[in-house]
Amino acid sequence: MIPLVRLAGRSPCWIVWATKWTRPYSTVDVSGTLEKLASVPKIHPLLIQRAEVMQAEFKTIEAKVAEGNFEQELSIRFSNLSIILDNYNQYKSDMAAFDELKELISEEGQDHELVEEAVAEIEATIPQVQRSVQVLQSRLLPQQKYSDKPCILELRPGVGGSEAALFTEDLMQMYINFANTKRWKHHIVSRSEGNNGFVNEVIISIDDPGAFQALRHESGVHRVQRIPLTESKGRIHTSTAAVVVLPKISEGNESSLKEDERLFAPGEVRIDTMRAGGKGGQHVNTTDSAVRLVHIPTGITVMQQDERSQPRNKAKAFSILRARLAALEREKEIVEQRRMRTDQVTTTDRSDKIRTYNYPQNRVTDHRCGFSLHDLTGCMAGSKLEELMEKVEEHEFEQRLEELIAQERKA
Amino acid sequence: MPRISPRLVREALWHSRLLPPLLRANPEIAMAKQELRWIKNELPRDQWRDAITRRSKLEPLQYILGTQPFGELDIECRPGVLIPRWETEEWVTKLSNLVASRCPKKNIHIVDACTGSGCVPLLLNHQLNGQSDISSQIVGFDISLEAFNLANHNLARIDNSTPNVKFKQLNLFSESLVQELAVDEVDILVSNPPYIPKEDFYSSMYMNGVEKSVRLYEPALALIGENEFYEALLAQLILPMKIKAFVFELGYQLQVDFVKTFLEGKGWEVGSMNDGSGKIRCVLGWRKEMDFMQKLAEEKSS
Ligand SMILES: C[S@@+](CC[C@H](N)C(=O)[O-])C[C@H]1O[C@@H](n2cnc3c(N)ncnc32)[C@H](O)[C@@H]1O
Numbered sequence: 001m002i003p004l005v006r007l008a009g010r011s012p013c014w015i016v017w018a019t020k021w022t023r024p025y026s027t028v029d030v031s032g033t034l035e036k037l038a039s040v041p042k043i044h045p046l047l048i049q050r051a052e053v054m055q056a057e058f059k060t061i062e063a064k065v066a067e068g069n070f071e072q073e074l075s076i077r078f079s080n081l082s083i084i085l086d087n088y089n090q091y092k093s094d095m096a097a098f099d100e101l102k103e104l105i106s107e108e109g110q111d112h113e114l115v116e117e118a119v120a121e122i123e124a125t126i127p128q129v130q131r132s133v134q135v136l137q138s139r140l141l142p143q144q145k146y147s148d149k150p151c152i153l154e155l156r157p158g159v160g161g162s163e164a165a166l167f168t169e170d171l172m173q174m175y176i177n178f179a180n181t182k183r184w185k186h187h188i189v190s191r192s193e194g195n196n197g198f199v200n201e202v203i204i205s206i207d208d209p210g211a212f213q214a215l216r217h218e219s220g221v222h223r224v225q226r227i228p229l230t231e232s233k234g235r236i237h238t239s240t241a242a243v244v245v246l247p248k249i250s251e252g253n254e255s256s257l258k259e260d261e262r263l264f265a266p267g268e269v270r271i272d273t274m275r276a277g278g279k280g281g282q283h284v285n286t287t288d289s290a291v292r293l294v295h296i297p298t299g300i301t302v303m304q305q306d307e308r309s310q311p312r313n314k315a316k317a318f319s320i321l322r323a324r325l326a327a328l329e330r331e332k333e334i335v336e337q338r339r340m341r342t343d344q345v346t347t348t349d350r351s352d353k354i355r356t357y358n359y360p361q362n363r364v365t366d367h368r369c370g371f372s373l374h375d376l377t378g379c380m381a382g383s384k385l386e387e388l389m390e391k392v393e394e395h396e397f398e399q400r401l402e403e404l405i406a407q408e409r410k411a
Numbered sequence: 412m413p414r415i416s417p418r419l420v421r422e423a424l425w426h427s428r429l430l431p432p433l434l435r436a437n438p439e440i441a442m443a444k445q446e447l448r449w450i451k452n453e454l455p456r457d458q459w460r461d462a463i464t465r466r467s468k469l470e471p472l473q474y475i476l477g478t479q480p481f482g483e484l485d486i487e488c489r490p491g492v493l494i495p496r497w498e499t500e501e502w503v504t505k506l507s508n509l510v511a512s513r514c515p516k517k518n519i520h521i522v523d524a525c526t527g528s529g530c531v532p533l534l535l536n537h538q539l540n541g542q543s544d545i546s547s548q549i550v551g552f553d554i555s556l557e558a559f560n561l562a563n564h565n566l567a568r569i570d571n572s573t574p575n576v577k578f579k580q581l582n583l584f585s586e587s588l589v590q591e592l593a594v595d596e597v598d599i600l601v602s603n604p605p606y607i608p609k610e611d612f613y614s615s616m617y618m619n620g621v622e623k624s625v626r627l628y629e630p631a632l633a634l635i636g637e638n639e640f641y642e643a644l645l646a647q648l649i650l651p652m653k654i655k656a657f658v659f660e661l662g663y664q665l666q667v668d669f670v671k672t673f674l675e676g677k678g679w680e681v682g683s684m685n686d687g688s689g690k691i692r693c694v695l696g697w698r699k700e701m702d703f704m705q706k707l708a709e710e711k712s713s
Contacts, residue, residue: 193444195422195440197425197426254482254483258508271687273687273688278616278617278619278620278622279611279619279662279690280496280498280662280686280688280690280692281496281498281499281606281660281662281686281690281692282493282496282603282605282606282607282621282625282633282634282662283607283611283616283620283621283622283625283662284496284616284621284622284625285471285473285494285496285622285624285625285629286436286437286442286472286622286624287445287446287449287472287473288442288497289497305445306445306448307480308449308479308480309480309481310497310500310501311480311482311483311500311504312480
């Protein structure tokens with residue numbers, strides 16, 4: 001049980017009942033209610049600590065605002081904190097009320113009517129409190145990096161030849177459909193084909209500020225089981241496609257290019273333009289606008305060629321490079337944090353399959369949380385994908401909490 | 412025309428019926444596909460076939476699509492006027508960034524000789540006005556009426572609200588050029604004059620020559636030239652108008668050397684710069700008060 005912080009005023013319901021405290025004896029069975037009460041989730045002490053820190057910060061900001069400081073950053077922080085603290089104070093008063101009600105109903109020789117009312121009150125408020133505890137919990141967990149960024153999705157076929165390429169296109173369409181159902185802006189950044197005429201890479205950009213937060217768990221190997229159109233004997237094939245979700249840091253247009261270029265030290269990025277031989281300049285008029293960036297320290301290579309304009313290809317390439325570097329940095333941080341918490345580094349293997357799309361069974365199973373969605377069609381159409389993603393998100397959320405707890409145990 | 416292997420044609424056919432003709436202009440299938448995509452993206456369906464036929468006869472894609480991206484701008488292109496090149500786009504972008512950040516003078520006058528489609532003044536204007544505390548007045552001139560008309564057309568399309576850019580039809584070799592130009596003051600002279608010697612114009616790509624598409628479709632008036640253009644730029648404009656800095660595009664080290672020799676002992680610093688694929692591309696010069704220009708020079712001598 002967590003230490004309670006009692007609010008200044010007592011809960012209103014308690015006062016009402018106190019005045020009714022007149023009749024003797026209670027025969028109501030309260031054990032079920034007590035059980036339910038015990039099952040109401042509590043905010044983890046670590047998160048309570050965080051809330052207390054926020055409370056203090058809120059006071060200082062409040063003072064500044066009262067003095068007439070209306071800086072944008074300050075006001076944003078102020079309103080963010082006030083939302084969280086509203087939740088937190090609600091939580092505290094809910095818990096205090098529950099405690100007192102609990103005391104009341106478990107006391108010997110209590111007034112019958114009073115106990116009944118208390119039980120009814122508890123039963124009625126539990127679902128609401130449960131919900132608000134969840135909200136508070138998610139607000140108190142440390143913000144994930146880049147949670148306010150749009151995202152870039154990179155999709156590439158894995159094993160399975162042309163069928164893998166077709167599946168890659170299906171996945172791309174699924175994410176585009178998903179973005180459409182959310183009314184999120186999106187566009188195809190680039191698409192390239194191998195010599196066989198099949199796609200070997202598609203990059204799409206989903207330009208909503210919440211897109212990275214929503215889609216980040218889509219990274220990994222997606223597996224498909226179905227009978228390819230080309231398969232004459234009706235056998236089920238298994239193929240894969242890899243999805244990489246990156247936080248989108250820069251716009252990838254001519255105006256973002258200047259800043260992007262400035263961010264790198266001279267010589268950190270090698271820029272190759274793929275020019276035909278010959279003397280160039282007035283001698284040549286072929287459009288050869290492809291650009292390749294090589295980030296020397298990491299070896300990351302980005303190639304862009306879809307635009308007729310070389311600076312536009314370059315701007316896109318820089319935007320992708322920055323997204324990949326940000327993702328790399330984020331991964332490192334996560335690994336580092338885990339190591340600090342648990343002494344053991346458990347990274348998910350990049351080659352691990354995260355999800356299977358089984359067409360004959362109209363089923364999509366996510367292997368991380370073990371959840372199966374029995375509506376593959378709805379998933380590919382974008383409307384049911386969110387249900388699946390929520391399950392993964394829940395699972396990840398629990399893991400993060402467990403890690404926090406593990407860290408607390410260590411400390 | 413290089414022979415196209417049957418295997419390549421089969422491969423192209425597999426992708427699209429429209430692709431094989433494009434192989435004549437693009438020996439690599441990936442490039443042909445890219446061009447097909449651009450044609451499909453930019454032209455209505457009923458023009459695809461015609462566009463592909465024209466391209467298979469080596470007509471430049473830019474004349475077929477009607478535009479060439481140039482920095483953030485789209486420049487309209489028409490037969491009879493040179494298509495803007497990426498190398499020009501590159502040095503113009505560098506120059507405008509430098510001027511915007513380093514130029515001590517805030518109201519600056521630029522002349523672009525041999526302006527063609529007008530791409531250089533239009534991009535400079537786009538980059539300088541609005542994005543920095545610099546305001547610029549730019550005059551571009553060309554001898555060709557077709558170029559003059561297209562430049563004005565591009566000006567009207569892109570930005571006719573500002574009187575910062577003007578085009579004139581003038582001959583660089585005219586004896587009364589300075590009077591005809593009729594600008595009081597010039598800080599920077601830029602130019603991409605014709606710089607291909609005649610013998611190179613008529614030889615193949617592999618012999619320092621030009622692409623067949625260039626020779627067949629772009630105006631020789633815009634391409635054939637040697638030192639006489641650099642000499643005229645210096646003797647007709649730089650010296651009499653006391654211009655303080657210049658950037659001239661070129662294609663040969665000999666042309667750099669010519670400019671250096673010409674200005675020796677006249678109080679000029681002269682340098683050169685390469686383009687993004689490492690080829691010699693510009694000669695530039697500046698007088699002391701404009702020495703921020705040396706940032707562009709990779710190699711210099713005074
Ligand atoms: C290489 S093109 C450059 C066009 C444009 N500045 C560009 O970069 O795309 C050279 C231009 O010089 C023009 N020109 C040729 N002889 C000229 C002359 N004597 N006086 C002025 N312009 C001339 C041509 O008409 C042509 O437009």
